Amino acid sequence: MNLFKKLFNTPKEKVTEEPFSELQNLPLDQIFVKNFIKNSGKFLYCTTLQEVIANLNNIIQENSWKTISCNDNDLLKLIKSLSLKTTDKLTQQFPIFLSCEHLIAENGSILFSSNQLKEHKISELSENFIVYATTSQLVASKGESLTGIKTRYQGNIPSNISAIKNYNLNCKDDDFMNYGNTNSKNLYLLLFEDL
Template sequence: MSFFKKLFNSPKDKETKEQNLDLESLPLDQIFVRNFIKNNGKFLYCTTLEEVTENLAKIIQENSWDTLICNDSDLFKLTKTLTLKTKDTFDNALPFFTSCEHLIAENGSILFSSNQLKECKISELSDNFIVYATTSQFVKTNGDSLTGIKTRYLGNIPSNISAIKNYNPNSKEIDFMNYGNTNAKNLYLLLFEDL
């Protein structure tokens, strides 16, 4: 029996188990950031709303954008001090400034619903997303995010629940589990500390 155990318990398995234990001991925000960056995401940590606006301006300037899509009235207030045009109708040629439902730590993905996307599929939207999220939106797993939506909206659960996990639209990586998934986006995350 111990012969088979030695044969099938390779050192690689031990290393993977040790890495998973290390990840489990970290806080959710650190696990998310590690996975988010691994997936080519870009994030800016903000402690004030002024920082959020400043970082938004820097993102816009870096990419030479002059128009944003923003269909969230609360986020629209953040764009008022900036010298750019905003539209509230979707146009896949323009960057999309939006909020999200949850930040999922286990895989670094961001969950959206019809509250942000309306009836559009993520694949139909712009390749450029700027997402505003708060630290209170961290959840550990996909299941926790769906439970959070169910709890938050009770009898009025939003439709069109989708996630973005890959933040490089030009990626040629082929993963059998994601075959046909065209949700990859060039995504900036403005993460606001609200706890």
Template sequence: MNFFKNLFNSPKPKEKKETSIDFKNLPLDQIFVEKFIDKNGKFLYCTSLQEVTVNLENIAKENSWNSIVCTDNDLVKLVKALNINITDNFDDSTPVFVGCEHLIAENGSILFSSNQLKEHKISNLSENFIVYATTSQLVKSKGESLTGIKSRYQGNIPSNISAIKDYNPGSKSEDFMNYGNTNSKNLYLLLFEDL
């Protein structure tokens, strides 16, 4: 009888203590970065376009990428300095170098539209993304990002608005609200200081 009593009254394993961060008092960029990194995003802060190019080259070398998908003419200029083949045909295996609409601080996600991804669904694209964004694209919430899109593109709102919320493609979400969401990507963020 003592054996069962000890078995059922045994102490429970201690749970990991999460460090509590007071996000109310942090600047917007720091909130975003904390949440982005917590979701396994890879973050590189850049203060010049030369730094963006160097970081892009290092990412390509680290992953042995010989080609990259890039459809943005301004971003193509950054890639042309490197020894990487550039294509404008999205597929499920070639890494994507793309801009974004907004960086959402409340959950560390990145919002895209048809201006970046054309008609392609995020889930049908490569597992590997490199995103170029500026600090002026940081917003507090999803609502603020959608309001920003509405005001920026008055009368011509882009379609295919979607977000990448998880940066660990191998992870399984237990959140019921994310059931079937396959937008997880191995994502590098090149954040350029423009303010």
């Protein structure tokens, strides 16, 4: 083989590493953030609850939202100081403020279950999501996230487990497994450092 390359003076092929291999040496949170931003997600890192509230207020003002949907009592406590109407019904009409099950580093997706979404499909909900999550919810892979749900909710595993992995509303998913079911959302992530 080498003889032919010398005779015909063909250039050597450049070996390129896959993008994930360069991410493997990074900490889990950095892998997630890189993949999340690559998928057009908006990311705000918070070290105090005051920062969470301030960032949430900035998001609401930036988008001129007057009402948001929130069905989580703990999150309602965070927004009680904001001059904002809330509804506990998740609909397409209002932006949604909710928590999640896990943040998946391998593809930058966010995993939800019926604990957050109730009986609603992601595609039936508002195109605007604000997600509150903690750094302890970071996992490496989809498999690890499902194992975490199984462990956490032993004997009472939630239904309606689904993920959002694309945060650009104008992007079309060519994956035939997702035909007719787009989970693309305009999503803001408020990531709280809890470790």
